[in-house]
Amino acid sequence: MLLTVLLGLILSIFLVPFGKFVKSKWSVLLTLVPGLIFVYYLFHISSVSEGSVFFQHTDWIPSLGINFDFKLDGLSLLFVLLISGVGTAIFFYALSYLKGHPFIDRFFGYLCLFMAAMMGVVLSDNILLLFVFWELTSISSFFLIGFNNDNQDSRKSALTALSITGIGGFFLLAGLILIGNVAGTFSFTELIDKRDVLINHNLYPAILGFVFLGAFTKSAQFPFHFWLPGAMKAPTPVSAYLHSATMVKAGIYLLARFFPILGGTDLWMYTLVGVGGFTMLYASIHSLFRVDLKGILAYSTISALGILTFLIGMGTKESIIAASVFVLVHALYKATLFLVTGIIDHETGTRDITVLSGLRKVLPPVFLASGLAALSSAGLPLTFGFIGKDLIYEATLHFEENWALILTILAVVTNTGLVVAGFLAGLKPFTGKLPQSFEKVHLPYKSMWIPPLILAVLGLVFGVLPGVTGNLLNHQAANAILGQETSMHLAIWHGSVNTVLILSLATLACGIFIYLSFKPSYSKLQFIEKFENLSPKHIFKGYAVDIFRFSTWYTNKLHNGYLRSYHLKIILFAEILLGYKLWISGPVSIDFSNLSTLSIYEVGVVLVLIGALFIVVTTPSRLTSVVSMSVIGYCICLIYVFYSAPDLAMTQFSIDTLSTVLFVLVLYKLPGFINFTGKAVLYRDGIVALGFGAILSLIALKVNNEPVVKEITEFYGENSYLLAKGKNVVNVILVDFRGIDTMFETVVLSIAAIGVYSLLRLRLKPTEKE
Structure with a gap:
């Protein structure tokens, strides 16, 4: 079953590099994919009609309870035969209907992806796996409905369909997670035995509401129905496939599958x-x-x-x-x-x-x-x-x-x-x-x-x-x-x-x-259209306009494109959140006996740091500002050395040195300082910065008075070498214990580096600059 589900996905991937194949006389071979799937499941009719049920399990993310669990019973067999059988007819039909179309290869890629997603929906025995394929049907149908993307109406219809079904998918996910948490399982087969637990739970109305919203939006129930007539802008093979046997029936399938569980x-x-x-x-x-x-x-x-x-x-x-x-x-x-x-x-x-x-x-x-x-x-x-x-x-x-x-x-x-x-x-x-x-x-x-x-x-x-x-x-x-x-x-x-x-x-x-x-007649149609202002489509459109206006205002106010503005808002939000937490946790008491005495070296380094900081915020020279920032970084390195953290000191030293060199190298490419509003902004930023520093200082003092919990420290200390074969605990944590997080950080840095390199290499023509 897994192979039949992935077959359409694999084919859609191969159609990207080998799209010219679809435009040749061998394109008829594409119909073999849904045809073979149909024949394969046709051979299961005899067994299933006698009451047999087939299961297939493949591990995927067992720690989260998400696996490739598939189930073939009477209900899923009926739908899978419709998907593959009608799909075979649609594939044959589309080859001639779109013959000569420059993007016919792209069309069949989307169609194969959609077929695979629908197969996954009706065969899944895991509700979270079903949701993955459910969302894939929304995404692939978006491309199919908007296939004629040079037409504004097609683009609008695709966006409307994606928006409505996407909102429904969001609520469906909430419902499925609640079901899993209440019942303790994500398996359809096991959920049937948990029916009484779910129905008698106080969250049952919420679960039912969320599931219904997912089904209603996908199956075009009132008042979410208006996306389906709009989707008729799609090529006819798409309309025939999506709106007769597949996509719109997904919501019906969901209700049918959940009937013995929630009905x-x-x-x-x-x-x-x-x-x-x-x-x-x-x-x-x-x-x-x-x-x-x-x-x-x-x-x-x-x-x-x-x-x-x-x-x-x-x-x-x-x-x-x-x-x-x-x-x-x-x-x-x-x-x-x-x-x-x-x-x-x-x-x-x-x-x-x-x-x-x-x-x-x-x-x-x-x-x-x-x-x-x-x-x-x-x-x-x-x-x-x-x-x-x-x-x-x-x-x-x-x-x-x-x-x-x-x-x-x-x-x-x-x-x-x-x-x-x-x-x-x-x-x-x-x-x-x-x-x-x-x-x-x-x-x-x-x-x-x-x-x-x-x-x-x-x-x-x-x-x-x-x-x-x-x-x-x-x-x-x-x-x-x-x-x-x-x-x-x-x-x-x-x-x-x-x-x-x-x-x-x-x-x-x-x-x-x-x-x-x-x-x-058109006169009767116009009579009906007089009531358009009362239709759900008009009401939803009004909400969409209001959301657009709010989004425009919000973007202009909070996302104005200035980095300093983003920094200010982020720091203010952090101050409010941390300040509120400090307020409700009670007063901060300082036990001076736990604080070490200041040495002449520490006082000297802090004075140098304050002096460099003063230069940073007052100098009109970008070069002076960069050099002063490097002095601040080196002062922090010395503080790490004073407190016996040489590894952190070396890391800080490397980062500051590299940053300073890079800044100096690109200085000639950067514009001069921009004076926005003068001293008022400087004072405002200074107050915000001092407030943030004060809050962090209070948090540090409060943490210093908390009892030390060493369970996590002891775990990493005991297991770093045994599990990861590394003696440097910090490195092991970064590379092994939180390796996925580090990997994505590396990916982000790589993407940023590519972007910076692309901008540096950019050479625009005079007309393009205008």
């Missing part, structure tokens, strides 16, 4: 049913007013995600079965419709449904794929969508008696809107009279229309043979979500005309009536 409570149910129910109805209605094919599909996707959240929130056996099936139903027909939309846009140059019609005459195979997907979306009998809608009504009708009627009405209205949206996106562009401007439209490459046709046909096959997919995939997926046996049995016909069947047929009839009578 089943009133807080879980009311929150998810409320948010999911409102989202699915709100987005379903909005989809009817869109005139852009991608806009229709975006809002219908949001509605479908709301349905899944709604079903998982209900938490009954019927609703979990419905959710496990609808995940697959939606992925098949929505990926098809997105890919068909890409073909229409690619061949006609427009996605406007007010001008598209009659394309069945010039794109017959595409029409077949689109029609099958639209019918599955509508829930026509003998399609997989029919099974999905039946199960949704089965879940609402069997819910609590007081809520069954309300939830069923809500589901019927939502599904009616989705029927209309599916027909608008899947049938409207192909029916009616073919405009003269589209008569020259022709079929694209086979690699573009065969993948959506395969996905659409699968929707029909699974609808005719629902028991096959139910037994092989959905059964164990539902069991994994519910945490117990669901006894799923999918069938086209259960032998009687019942309420569920009547509701399904009524939904289809109402949807067809609205589709025939309600025609989307």
